Amino acid sequence: MNLLYKPIGTVAGVLGGIAAHAVFRQLWRRAAGQDEAPAATSPDYGWREVLFAAASRARCSAWSKHRSTGAGCSRTTG
Incomplete structure (x- = not known):
């Protein structure tokens, strides 16, 4: 089962990153009312919004x- 830990952990980490991006986009749309979060180099936003x-x-x-790498892999691989 230890052989499966790295591939499953890698896939779970990638899927977790994709899910995190989707969650962040939804949270940002609801909190700020904008489609995109400000980039760090954007001159249109102040420090408060960027931070x-x-x-x-x-x-x-x-x-x-x-959540995806630690808990998910330990449950899957035992």
Whole structure:
């Protein structure tokens, strides 16, 4: 079962990243009312919006990677 841990973990991590991106886009649309989050180099937004977007994106990614790789693989592979 240890041979399956890395491939399953990799696939779960990629799927978790895709899910995190989708969750972040939905959260951003509801919170800010905009389709796209501001980029760090965008002159149209202030520090507050850019930092909030970066922190929210990082939190969604960290949560999904934690849940998909650790918990999912340990349940799947035993």
